[in-house]
Amino acid sequence: MSQLLVRGGGCLRGSVTVQGAKNSVLPILAATLLARGQVVLEGCPHLRDVDASIRILRYLGCEAQWEGSTLIVDTAALKRCEISDILMREMRSSAIFLGAILARCGRADLSYPGGCELGPRPIDLHLSGLRDLGAEITDEGGVLHCRAAELRGREILLSLPSVGATENLMLAACGASETTVISNAAREPEIVDLQNFLNACGAKVSGAGSSAITVEGGQSLHGCVYGCMPDRIVAATYLCAAASAGGEIFLRGAEERHLAPVTAVLREAGCTIVSDSSGILCASRKRLRAVRTVRTAPYPGFPTDAQAILMAALLRSRGATVFEENIFENRYRHVDELVRMGAEIQVSGRVAVVTGVETLHGAPVRCTDLRGGAALCVAALAAEGDTHISEIGHIDRGYQDIARDLQALGADIARVESPENSNPDRRQR
Ligand code: UD1
Secondary structure, eight states: OOEEEEEESOOEEEEEEOOBOHHHHHHHHHHGGGEEEEEEEETOOOOHHHHHHHHHHHHTTOEEEEETTEEEEEOTTOOOSEEOHHHHHHOGGGGGHHHHHHHHHSEEEEEOOOOBTTBOOOOHHHHHHHHHTTOEEEEETTEEEEEOSSOBOOEEEOSSOOHHHHHHHHHHHHTSBSEEEEETOOOOHHHHHHHHHHHHTTOEEEOBTBSEEEEEOOOOEEEEEEEOOBOHHHHHHHHHHHHHHOEEEEEETOOHHHHHHHHHHHHHTTOEEEEETTEEEEEEOSOOBOOSOEEBOSTTSBOGGGHHHHHHHTTTSBSEEEEEOOSOTTOOTTHHHHHHTTOEEEEETTEEEEEOOSOOBOOEEEOOSHHHHHHHHHHHHTSBEEEEEEOTHHHHTTOSOHHHHHHHTTOEEEEESSGGGOSGGGOBO
16 A cells, blocks of 8 residues: 655755646536537646546547547547446545536436545536526436436526536536526636536537526537646645745746635745746745634635645744635544644634644655645645655545655655555655
């Protein structure tokens, strides 16, 4: 079983190219079901969740193959409209296939994605929006049966700006007759990327990035060549790593306009951050200071996916910072692991208070979820001594090769195959 072994205490110095965005690629892979013809996805990150999506596409009868970092998908030979329970459980965001299969086949049968390590993961907004478009949906023992002889565009008002529901409805609306307007839509950059991909395939979608998205249905979609956007949460991870360990790094391809809430907090904490069209430079030369309350919120608010990562960066800051998690119920599971490294954190409900300590120390810790795992890497780089991070399969869901990237930034980190061969001579560099 793989672990990450981190020797902390050194500054970071170097540059790295930021991988393609997981949260953009996953809905795009579902969207390939709408296109007749080959889709060529350039700069596609090779991740566990991407592999899970590929397994779903292949199960449905589609072809998907890698050529280096390009993923080529052809969904012409689709032969199934259902997804097995095992495949649905491999990836919590698999519900995104519902709208696409329904639009392509007029029916879809798949099991409920269920809860996850962040707490319950309801899809009621996805389902009510699909019903608004004319789908009949029944739930038989956790299996959803969806039927729509014809999907018909109309106005859909989301009661909250769910990212997944917005994406699912955009896909279903492409297969509907007439026009759909999604109000109170999520505004995340990944939604804009999905719109750009769909339009590159011949769809007529507008408004993404605002709260109202318009989809003119009934267009026939073709294949395209598309480049994936950079992953803003991976970029946030490396910025936070440099902020807390100290040093100066450059993230090639990272876009600050996607990261404004994170870079604003890092500047407040004392970092120097400059960016241009080629990427973001972050320099951190002294102990960070505590910042004003960090409240997670839908985009353009502070991203919930960066909460654990920023918390890890502030563990040795001067003063106390309050975090308020407003998106997911169970998103402080990393706290107990950080405490093992000497952090001082008090959690009460959705609030966590981090009081900066002078030093952190290495410890054996375990990933509790994807971003919680990345947070352990950030903390370990600023800790004295060695940290062994286990259960790193969580990290592999969203980071193509976190050890290689952090090594490029000058970190002493290695992926080791088992605790027995974790001595420095046998590390995989
Ligand atoms: C996406 C991201 C995830 C990120 C999250 C919030 C992907 C693959 N994942 O997840 O990394 O943390 O956005 O930025 O893009 N909700 C309902 N009913 C629904 C749908 C959602 O109550 O039908 C609630 C959720 O429980 C949660 C909140 O809405 O509390 C936000 O969820 P949502 O925006 O849908 O997140 P995801 O699309 O699952």
